[in-house]
Amino acid sequence: MKRENLAPWFGFLFGLFLACSLALFFKESPVHVLKIVTTSFLNSKYDFGLTLFYTTCLIFAGLSFAIPMKAGLFHIGSEGQLTISATIAAIIGVSFNANTFTGLAAIFIITILTGMLSALIIALLKFYRKAHEVVVAIMLNFVFAALSTWVTVNHFQNTASQNPETGLILDAYQIFKNDPIKNYFEQSPVSSFFVLAIIFCILLRWLESKTLFFQVIKSYGANPAANKRFGFSELKILTSVMLMAGFFSAFIGLTEVLGNSFQYKIGFSPSYGFLGIAVALLARQNFIGLIGSSFLIALLHKGASDLDLETQFLTRDFSRVLQALIIFSVAASYYVFTYRKRKESN
Amino acid sequence: MSEMNFSDSIFVLLLFSTFRLSLPLVLTAVGGYFSEKSGVAQIGLEAFLLIGAFTASSVTYLSGSLFYGYISAALASLLMAQLFCFLVLKLRANAIVIGTGLNLFVIGLIPLIGKVLFDSTGSTPTIPTFDNTLIYPMVTLVLALGLSYYLSEKTIWGLQVKFAGEKQDALSAIGVNFDTRRWQAVSYGAFVTGLAGAILSTYLSSSYSPLMSAGRGYIALAAIIFAGWDLRRTILISLFFGFFEALQIQAQSNQAVSSLIPGEFIQMIPYLITLLALLFFKSKRQAPKELK
Amino acid sequence: MARNILFILFFGFFSTLQVSATVKIGLVLDKGGKDDKSFNTSAYEGAKKAEKELGIELKYVEATDSNSLETLHRNFAQKKYDLVIGIGFAQIDAVKKVAVLFPQTHFAIVDGEVSAANVRSLLFEEHEGSFLAGAAAAMKSKTGVVGFIGGMDIPLIRRFQKGYEAGVKYVNPKATVINNYVGVTGEAWNNPAKAKEMALSQIGQKADVIFHAAGASGAGIFDAAADKKIYAIGVDSNQNWIKPGVVLTSMLKRVDVAVFETIKSVKDNKFQSGIIRFGLKDSGVDWAFDSFNEKLWSAPEKTKMEDIKKQIISGKIKVPDYYKTK
Numbered sequence: 001m002k003r004e005n006l007a008p009w010f011g012f013l014f015g016l017f018l019a020c021s022l023a024l025f026f027k028e029s030p031v032h033v034l035k036i037v038t039t040s041f042l043n044s045k046y047d048f049g050l051t052l053f054y055t056t057c058l059i060f061a062g063l064s065f066a067i068p069m070k071a072g073l074f075h076i077g078s079e080g081q082l083t084i085s086a087t088i089a090a091i092i093g094v095s096f097n098a099n100t101f102t103g104l105a106a107i108f109i110i111t112i113l114t115g116m117l118s119a120l121i122i123a124l125l126k127f128y129r130k131a132h133e134v135v136v137a138i139m140l141n142f143v144f145a146a147l148s149t150w151v152t153v154n155h156f157q158n159t160a161s162q163n164p165e166t167g168l169i170l171d172a173y174q175i176f177k178n179d180p181i182k183n184y185f186e187q188s189p190v191s192s193f194f195v196l197a198i199i200f201c202i203l204l205r206w207l208e209s210k211t212l213f214f215q216v217i218k219s220y221g222a223n224p225a226a227n228k229r230f231g232f233s234e235l236k237i238l239t240s241v242m243l244m245a246g247f248f249s250a251f252i253g254l255t256e257v258l259g260n261s262f263q264y265k266i267g268f269s270p271s272y273g274f275l276g277i278a279v280a281l282l283a284r285q286n287f288i289g290l291i292g293s294s295f296l297i298a299l300l301h302k303g304a305s306d307l308d309l310e311t312q313f314l315t316r317d318f319s320r321v322l323q324a325l326i327i328f329s330v331a332a333s334y335y336v337f338t339y340r341k342r343k344e345s346n
Numbered sequence: 347m348s349e350m351n352f353s354d355s356i357f358v359l360l361l362f363s364t365f366r367l368s369l370p371l372v373l374t375a376v377g378g379y380f381s382e383k384s385g386v387a388q389i390g391l392e393a394f395l396l397i398g399a400f401t402a403s404s405v406t407y408l409s410g411s412l413f414y415g416y417i418s419a420a421l422a423s424l425l426m427a428q429l430f431c432f433l434v435l436k437l438r439a440n441a442i443v444i445g446t447g448l449n450l451f452v453i454g455l456i457p458l459i460g461k462v463l464f465d466s467t468g469s470t471p472t473i474p475t476f477d478n479t480l481i482y483p484m485v486t487l488v489l490a491l492g493l494s495y496y497l498s499e500k501t502i503w504g505l506q507v508k509f510a511g512e513k514q515d516a517l518s519a520i521g522v523n524f525d526t527r528r529w530q531a532v533s534y535g536a537f538v539t540g541l542a543g544a545i546l547s548t549y550l551s552s553s554y555s556p557l558m559s560a561g562r563g564y565i566a567l568a569a570i571i572f573a574g575w576d577l578r579r580t581i582l583i584s585l586f587f588g589f590f591e592a593l594q595i596q597a598q599s600n601q602a603v604s605s606l607i608p609g610e611f612i613q614m615i616p617y618l619i620t621l622l623a624l625l626f627f628k629s630k631r632q633a634p635k636e637l638k
Numbered sequence: 639m640a641r642n643i644l645f646i647l648f649f650g651f652f653s654t655l656q657v658s659a660t661v662k663i664g665l666v667l668d669k670g671g672k673d674d675k676s677f678n679t680s681a682y683e684g685a686k687k688a689e690k691e692l693g694i695e696l697k698y699v700e701a702t703d704s705n706s707l708e709t710l711h712r713n714f715a716q717k718k719y720d721l722v723i724g725i726g727f728a729q730i731d732a733v734k735k736v737a738v739l740f741p742q743t744h745f746a747i748v749d750g751e752v753s754a755a756n757v758r759s760l761l762f763e764e765h766e767g768s769f770l771a772g773a774a775a776a777m778k779s780k781t782g783v784v785g786f787i788g789g790m791d792i793p794l795i796r797r798f799q800k801g802y803e804a805g806v807k808y809v810n811p812k813a814t815v816i817n818n819y820v821g822v823t824g825e826a827w828n829n830p831a832k833a834k835e836m837a838l839s840q841i842g843q844k845a846d847v848i849f850h851a852a853g854a855s856g857a858g859i860f861d862a863a864a865d866k867k868i869y870a871i872g873v874d875s876n877q878n879w880i881k882p883g884v885v886l887t888s889m890l891k892r893v894d895v896a897v898f899e900t901i902k903s904v905k906d907n908k909f910q911s912g913i914i915r916f917g918l919k920d921s922g923v924d925w926a927f928d929s930f931n932e933k934l935w936s937a938p939e940k941t942k943m944e945d946i947k948k949q950i951i952s953g954k955i956k957v958p959d960y961y962k963t964k
Contacts, residue, residue, distance in 0.1 A: 026458065044716070050709070074442060076389075131624040134389070135568045139617040142561065150610035153791075153822050162727045162792040164822055266823050277446050305709050308699045309717065313461050315699070316706065320454025327447035331439035359842040363835060467700050468671020468678075468828065469854050472880070475864060551831040552861050555854065556671075558831060595832065599818050599839035610822070 008282055011333030012296065015326030022321065026313040036310050037303035037322065047302065049185025052194050054298035055291075056255050057269075059197040061276025062294055063204070063248040066285040068133075070214065071241045072221035077122055077137030078249045079273030080144035085115045085253030087148040090264030091156055093169025093257065100172045107173065108254065115250025116243045118144065123242035127235050141273075149266055158263065165265040169257065176259045191259030193251070198291060200248070205287040217241060249273075270301070278327050297323060360589075360596055366550060367595075368588025369483055370395070370542040375566040375584040376494050377539030379577055382570050383498070384531035385511035385524075385634050390430060390445035392563030393452040394423040394536045398543020400456045403470045403554035404463060410474070412482050416544045423540025424533055426452065431529045449563070457556065469555040473548060483549045490538050491581070497534070498577050507531045511575075511634030539563075565616075572620060575634060590616035661721070661905045663688070664714035665698040665897075666707065668726030670827040672700060674854035676874040677827075677893065681725045681748065683875075684894030688901040707732040715740035721904045723897060724748070727794055728824065733757060744909050746900045748893055749794060751913060758903075759913045760896040764794070765801030766950055767889040767923035768849070769957045771871050772805020773946050774887050774925065775847040776813050777939055778869055783814045785845035787836055787859055789826045789852040791819040797960040798851040798873075798889075804958050808946070816840045820855050827853035834858030841866045847886060849873070860884060869934075878930035886934055888926040892916060919951050 020030035020037075041051035061078055068075035089111040096106055121140060125131040149164070156166040168174070176182060176191045208214040220227040220237050228234060252272055257264055279297055283289030304319025374391050381388035398419040406415030430448055433439045457467035464470055498504040506527050509516050514524040546562075547554040565587055573579035594612040665685050672682040682698065689696040697719075701707050707724075711732045714722040721744040724733045730750035737745045737754045746758040753759075775784040786802055788795035803815045818836045820826040833855035837848055841862060848863060849871040850856045856872065857880075863870035864884045872878065872888030879885075896916060903909045916922020925943060927935065935943075949955040 026462065046712075125621075125624055129624055129627075132571050135571045136621065136624060138564045138568050139621050142617045143614050143621070146610040146614045149822050150608055154608065161730065162790075162794055163731070164790070164792075274446060274450070277443070278450075281440075281443050305706055306713060308710065309697060309713050313458065315457060315461065315467055317454040317457040317467065320450045321458065322454075324447045324449075324451030324454060327443060327450070328433055328439075331443045331447070332433055332437040335437040335439065356842070359839060363838070367835070464673065466671050466673040468673050469830070469857070471673070472857055475861075546831070551834060551858060553830065553857060555828045555830055557825070558829070592835075595835045596839050599816070599836050599843070 007333040007337040008284060008330045010337070011330035012282065012326055014333070015329030016322070018329065019318075019322040019325045022325075023311075023314065023318075026311070028311050028314055033307070033311065033314065033318075036306050037300060037319075040303035040306045041299045043306075044186070045184070046186040046188045049182070049188030049190040051295075051298050051302045052185070053189035053191075053255075053260065054301055055295045056190065056194040056197045056259075057252050057272045058275060058279050058294035058298055059201060059290055060248045060251045060255065061272040062279035062283065062290045063200065063276075063287075064245045064252075064273075065276045066280040066283075066287070066290065067204075067217075067244045067248075068241045069280060069285050070221050071217045071237055072224065073122075073126070073133050073238070073241060075119075075122070075137060075242070075245050076134060076273065076277065077119060077140050078245070078252075078276055079269065079271065080137070080141035081115050081118045081246055081249035082252040082269060082272060083141075083148045084118055084144040085111050085250040086257050086264045086268065087151060087166075087253075088114045089253050089257040090166040090169060091151070093173050093262070094156060094167050097170065098172075100175060103170065103173050104175070104258075107258065111254055112247055112250045115248075115253065116246040119242040119246025119249065120239060123238040127238050148264075152264060152266060156264075163265065164267075166263045168262045173258065174262050177262075179259070182259075189260040191255070193255040193259045197251075197255075201287045201291050208287065213240075275301075275323070278323055281327065282330050300326075356596065356600070360592055363592035363596060364585070364589045367591045368585050369487060370546040370550065371562050371566055371569070371588050371591075372581055372584040373487070373490055373542035373545070374539050374562055375569045375580050376490065376577070377535035377537070377542065378563075378566050378570050379575070379580050380494070380498070380507065380531040380535035380538075381528075382567075383511050383575055383634060384507045384528040385514065386434060386528050386532055387441040388445060388532070388535070389442050389567060390426075390448040390563070391539055391566050392559050392561070393426060393445075393448040394539035395543045395546065395559040395563050396456060396557070397426055397452050398423045398540035399547035399558055400460070400470065400543075400554045401540070402544035403473060403547040404460075406473045406548055407471050407553075408463075412473075412479070412548060415473075415548060416482060416486065416541060419544035420537045420540040423536045423543065427533045427536030430536075431532050435525045435529055453557065456554075467556070469553045470547075472553045475552070479549060483545045486541050486545060490541055494538065495577065503527075503530075508634075568620060572623070587616045590619075661692075661694045661901075662717075662719040663694050663696050663901055663904070664711075664719040664722040665696065666710050666714070666722065666724050666729060666732075667698060667700045668728060668827070668853075669701060669824040670854040672698065674827070674856075675877060675880065676853050676856055676872070677891070678725060678853070680875045680891065680893035681723070681897050684897030685723070685901065687894065688898050688905075692902060692905050694901060694905060701728070708735055711736040711745075712739075715743045718743075720744060721746065721901060721909075723900065724750070725893070726750075727792070744904055746897075748896065755911050758900055758909070758911050760893075760900065761913060761915045762891050762893075762896075762923055763915060763917035763959075764851075764889075764891060764923065765797050765804075765957050765959050766918045767891065767925065768798045768801030768851075769805035769808070769950060769955070770918075770925045770943060770947060771849045771873075771887070771889045772802040772807075773809045774805075774943060775802075775849055775869075775871060776806040776809035777942065778886055778934075779810070779813065779847045781844045781846050782810060782812060783816065783844040783846065785816045785837070785840035785848035786818070787833060787840070787848060787850045787852055787855075788817070788819045789855060790822060793960060795819070795851050798849075800958050800960040802849055805946075808955070816843055816845055820852050827855060829855050830858030830861070832858070834862045837862035837870075838866070841868060847871065849889070851889075872926070876926040876928065878926055878928055882930045883934070885931060887931055890924045890926050892922050892924070895922065918947060 020034045023030045023033040064078040158167040179191045282293035304316040307314040378388045401422040402415040402419035405418040433444045510524040510527040517524040569583040573583045598609045667678045723746045727749045733747045748760045751759045837859040846868040850859045869886040874891045877888045
């Protein structure tokens with residue numbers, strides 16, 4: 001049992017080792033590459049702050065995948081949900097003129113509702129129409145992306161820029177500019193949303209241990225058919241997990257729009273939705289472990305951007321290779337670690 | 347310009363456009379079908395498609411031969427599939443996890459190789475125009491579809507692949523290793539998808555550009571699931587998606603239509619229709635029972 | 639005495655050699671990459687020329703997503719590069735933000751205006767060159783229908799389009815111009831497959847000359863033009879060589895010259911901030927006529943083009959500028 005939990009970390013290290021060895025093919029010293037990638041986040045306070053920003057978004061993305069996963073649902077719709085959420089947040093921020101408190105409340109509430117409702121579609125189609133959640137999520141991702149783009153470019157385009165983005169939200173809502181965490185980290189993208197993300201993780205962990213809710217979810221995930229006989233409403237389970245997933249996807253939008261750029265930039269997400277899958281899997285859907293795995297993937301993502309300048313052939317694309325090799329190694333590590341167990345039981 | 351000529355040419359244009367644009371999608375969906383049918387969830391079609399496209403373009407450029415381009419594309423994809431199968435079938439990792447990882451892997455690897463080969467992470471160099479460019483996709487399509495249909499519906503192997511996806515114990519009972527069938531099915535599927543990638547970068551375009559698959563791998567998967575894991579229906583649904591992609595581009599180019607309906611909405615049509623279809627038709631079709 | 643002087647000269651010479659370290663230039667290319675054979679290629683070539691002729695140290699990166707732009711500029715500045723050049727309007731924000739934080743570093747931006755003491759903005763009068771492209775298209779079109787395919791529907795590309803249309807109408811007031819834009823996000827600069835489909839669609843609507851302002855996507859337009867045997871007009875770099883006989887001419891945007899000059903100014907310690915505009919007057923924009931397309935042009939046609947060019951420079955022909963008429 002204990003050995004099994006160590007598995008992902010060994011897998012992580014092995015993947016890291018593998019990726020750096022790959023650097024040899026590109027005439028780079030693996031040690032040099034390892035050093036750049038792993039220490040980049042320490043280069044300055046700004047770099048560390050940027051890493052924490054990535055961590056925040058990844059925690060939310062990880063939660064968005066992990067919770068439905070506990071119910072056996074494969075949720076890859078986070079990308080679409082975070083896109084539409086960020087768009088809505090920016091639109092309200094740009095057009096709704098009110099005092100800071102009312103405005104921010106409106107942004108929070110409406111954005112969160114948007115995220116939750118978008119995710120709810122998946123749950124409803126699954127329950128009432130037996131539609132496969134992967135198909136629905138893929139379709140929604142495309143639909144939301146197109147919708148966001150159309151709305152932004154045609155109705156809320158930033159007149160001061162040629163980039164496809166909305167204008168900046170009203171000054172009254174840009175309070176996170178003076179956010180203490182942001183200031184500490186030299187005005188990097190990070191903000192107090194980071195603390196919020198951690199709090200959510202702790203809260204969820206507590207909920208998991210103290211309430212029946214997650215137990216029910218997990219038992220459904222393990223055996224949906226048996227669950228019906230126990231009398232737990234399948235509809236309630238599906239909708240709750242998806243609503244929670246949408247809730248967290250929306251927070252990625254909020255973190256970006258309220259806590260970072262104060263606008264919606266088309267394409268701002270470096271595939272947080274998909275990276276969230278890796279984050280959740282690395283942590284085996286454990287809410288506290290998510291914090292660690294998010295930070296690790298964030299620091300690798302940050303480190304890869306330095307590779308561009310420090311090496312000749314390795315560009316930030318290397319970060320994807322790195323992430324992939326780590327995913328492979330972690331996923332395979334369970335088998336490798338339980339090999340002896342299986343040998344013994346055979 | 348009489349109105350008659352205009353609509354005639356639009357219809358013909360649309361037809362050819364549909365054919366062109368559907369090719370990679372149909373073949374990708376067929377490739378994915380084999381994997382899914384055998385019980386291995388396949389979310390890594392993007393990876394196979396991209397590696398095929400990149401390899402085809404690079405090899406054709408470097409060797410001057412489309413033939414080598416197509417073959418190496420299929421082989422590169424096949425190679426990736428071996429990595430996939432090793433992790434999923436031998437080390438028992440979750441197929442969707444590995445599929446996601448494979449997508450990331452290929453998206454990152456291609457620019458790195460491109461940088462070494464051509465000193466650029468962008469597009470590969472343009473391949474020379476060949477006179478017989480249409481022959482290759484046509485022949486590939488006919489051979490791939492024909493072979494796939496034959497293998498899936500007319501051979502014992504195909505039947506066993508289906509059993510691997512529905513009831514693997516039935517295969518064990520007759521002494522056939524179901525994982526072997528799966529490995530073969532996934533590999534064959536990747537081979538075909540690699541060819542789809544070759545068509546993408548050498549026929550629809552004359553070079554590989556970053557992420558040119560544009561999500562086709564996911565759309566193909568959606569097509570397979572939407573078609574209820576049936577080969578013929580999968581091909582039809584892929585054609586349907588291809589048609590809408592063609593319609594979307596034609597509509598955007600046509601002043602009359604684009605002033606009425608924004609391009610983005612036209613782009614949404616295939617996905618909205620799929621959602622609507624899922625809404626109105628309760629999915630009677632079940633996934634292959636062993637599908638993980 | 640002579641020996642002392644000699645020694646001083648010798649010593650002085652070597653000490654100055656050691657004091658002037660190599661000038662480090664950072665080049666941040668736009669989406670489409672250095673091999674788009676168009677916009678970025680021009681910038682890259684200018685920098686490469688500087689590397690060869692001026693002996694500077696060049697490091698270039700290709701921006702993969704818009705959010706990494708700021709980080710890339712920052713990295714260059716943090717590593718004490720002497721000059722960081724941003725290619726393309728997408729980098730305006732990044733340059734604006736980073737230039738303020740690193741006042742000791744020189745910055746340059748192409749296709750953008752950033753007012754700061756350490757930033758040089760390099761702008762081009764694309765509409766003038768596009769007018770020539772339009773005139774060329776109308777001259778050579780047999781159907782009276784020509785096409786324009788831009789990357790994104792943004793003010794910069796609209797500037798190309800407006801100038802182009804004006805040029806077309808100048809030569810043939812009854813001509814029709816079909817306009818399309820490849821996409822709405824950065825990937826529009828790198829989607830030849832989609833651009834090819836759009837071009838084919840325009841050709842289906844009887845366009846027989848297509849001018850593109852779509853970066854690396856242009857390759858798709860050339861493909862379509864070669865397929866259907868019509869003319870295409872290239873942009874930014876001289877693209878006549880890509881498909882001889884098909885590429886009628888190219889609308890040159892001498893980004894390479896602008897980049898080279900800026901690097902040189904830094905090396906010579908004569909860096910000047912502010913806005914520099916390149917137009918037909920100083921050959922900052924031009925139409926390309928060389929061995930690859932000379933066979934497509936008759937003598938009177940060429941003369942007419944040169945004549946139009948002169949009239950634009952002298953001010954006789956006023957080319958509409960989208961920036962001014964918005």
